[in-house]
Amino acid sequence: MTEKILTTENVRLYYGDNEALHGINLDYDQYGITALIGPSGSGKSTYLRALNRMHDLQDNVTVNGNFMFKGRDIYAPDTDTVALRKEIGMVFQQPNPFPFSIYDNVAFGLRISGEKNKSVLDEKVETSLKQAAVWDEVKDDLHKSALSLSGGQQQRVSIARALATAPEILLLDEPTAALDPVSSHKVENTLMALRDQYTMIIVTHSMSQASRLSDRTAFFMSGDLIEVDSTKQMFLNPTEQKTQDYISGRFG
């Protein structure tokens, strides 16, 4: 058995007194893509956001359970969330570049952590944009505002921004939901190209996207993890009736 990079055990999450996740157990090998699918309100995004402590920003959310990232407890009181989020990066549904130039967007995380050397920054910006497969489209306008780009380009710049801090895990919360099919396709290709270097966990509503992209699929419903298996197995021959129903479009 290979070493797991991330394990989550008995994850329970409460909004106030309301339990939204009822004990999720999931772990992740290094590298590859895991897709989290399920109907709206099934808790898949909520679960994803627990992995890099994004819920810390909200006051009435309580997270219980055991989260181990490379043998360290993510929710230990002495965890440096700043450092943690550099190792577990995140890309959101809406492209959200900062209102600065493309270059400044990608260099942002590095600068915040104290990198000042121009040539290091230049190099990291270029590699990150290349990794995110948007370099060729923007290399001549690096000092143009990122907001002037198309939605698909903005999303790839957002991915580049997350990659620049060299995370080990990339969390993607419906990264193509706000994009047109052509842009979605490009973003998908980007993710495919990154699968051998990063551990990616992607929440998606698109069944076809999950089947195209992921190595492994987890099906969530009403705050429970119903089933997790290799994507091929899940889509061809699911064990659970609920999974079968959802995948064949009988509800959700």
Added chain:
Amino acid sequence: MNAKNADKIATGVLYAIAGIVILILAALLGYILIQGVPHLSWHFLTAPASAFTAGGGIGIQLFNSLYLLLITMLLSFPIALGAGIYLNEYANPKSKITGMVRMTIEILSSLPSVVVGLFGFLLFVVQFNLGFSILSGAIALTFFNLPLLTRSIEDALATVPDLQREAGSALGLSRWETVGHIILPAALPSIVTGVVLSAGRVFGEAAALIYTAGQSAPALNFGDWNPFNISSPLNIMRPAETLAVHIWKINSEGIMPDAQEVSAGASAVLIIVVLIFNFSARYLSSYLYKRLTSTK
């Protein structure tokens, strides 16, 4: 009556109302400008006022207005910025304290400016012994200006989408870093608009200043830039009648033979400066917005 006709009538009525609003503004501006602009000259804009003879100017009052505005902004902007950041980024919207802060700000903004002025007179001028001075006036104007400036900064911050805050923390930024490095730059165009528009309001304010900055404009020596000399323009402890107060004063007790003309000219200058503030707010904001969103 069918829906189509009702819609036509409603559209017509709304157009008429909008037209009336524009007409009132145009008439007002037109009247003041037509009355006042013929009296404007370089001499009028720069010469000191004269109390008994014709031919006085508004130079000192104009300078006082601008200087008082500057001091007011220096006092009120940092406080309003802090309050705005607190209310929008840090405060728990449901807590009692936030509710109280908000209510206080609303009450403060509905205080009549003459009351703010009298309060300033009793507290700063008399109690703290600051006398009729630019400082007293600036503090009174800060009270008057704070609620609106705070509100406009808060609104400017609120227009920055939460996505930006999430993106910040997903990169591992603390809340303060997110505010400083992302939210403030993104909100800058609207903050600038709010500051310039409030500057226009402050510039035209009279009632709060009558009893605080005073109604006299001692002669200034524009060669003396030592802020501790009484005749220095930079001295903040000197009494300083502003343009708006000057207009009020010559209309109520002016005895110079050309009081009418001076009043009309001063009013025109006041209106023109306020208009410049308004237009430059628009221009600045769209300029900054373009710098942020497109090729520089």
